[in-house]
Structures are given as structure tokens and as C-alpha cells.
Amino acid sequence: MQIIALFRKSGYKGEYEDFQHVSGTDRDFFVVMSNEQGIKALFRASLMLNAVEFQYVLDDKHVFVENGAEEA
Numbered sequence: 455m456q457i458i459a460l461f462r463k464s465g466y467k468g469e470y471e472d473f474q475h476v477s478g479t480d481r482d483f484f485v486v487m488s489n490e491q492g493i494k495a496l497f498r499a500s501l502m503l504n505a506v507e508f509q510y511v512l513d514d515k516h517v518f519v520e521n522g523a524e525e526a
Contacts, residue, residue, distance in 0.1 A: 457483055457499050464506045466497075472518065484509075486518050494518075 458470065468487040471494060476482035481502040488494045494512040499505075510516045 456501055457485060460499055460501065460504065461485070461487075461497075461506055466506060484518070486512065 457473065461470075466487065468489045471486040471488055472484075474484045476484060476498065479502075482498065482500045485497045485499050486494055487497060496509040496512060496516070496518055498507045498509055500507075512518055
């Protein structure tokens with residue numbers, strides 16, 4: 455819930471598709487969000503820094519690989 459509150463505080467709106475811990479920390483997460491048009495984007499949320507950073511839009515060149523999943 456802290457992550458969602460951080461996004462709302464930063465003014466982001468949308469559907470939360472996926473959450474994943476950043477390797478080596480328990481206070482940073484990668485978050486995939488989609489907007490009303492179905493465009494998905496990757497964000498990095500830091501509970502330690504109380505900040506959300508946009509990473510990139512997910513498309514054919516940029517994908518989000520879940521833990522344990524391998525690309526074909």
C-alpha cells in the first residue's frame with residue numbers, strides 16, 4: 455500500500471499491472487502501470503527516497519521480464 459500511496463502522492467494515475475523488488479534491496483520496486491489507453495510503462499519506486507522515477511514505455515523493444523521468466 456505504501457507504493458500506491460507514493461504513486462498517488464506523485465500524481466500518477468492508472469492500473470497497477472505488476473510489482474517486483476529491485477535486486478539487492480527491499481525498499482525499491484519496479485512497477486508496471488497502464489493508463490486508460492492501455493499504454494504500459496515501467497517505473498522505479500523507492501520507499502527509502504520517497505520517489506517515483508519513470509523508466510520507459512513498454513513496447514516491442516522494451517519488455518518487462520518477471521522473476522524466473524526467460525526470454526525466448
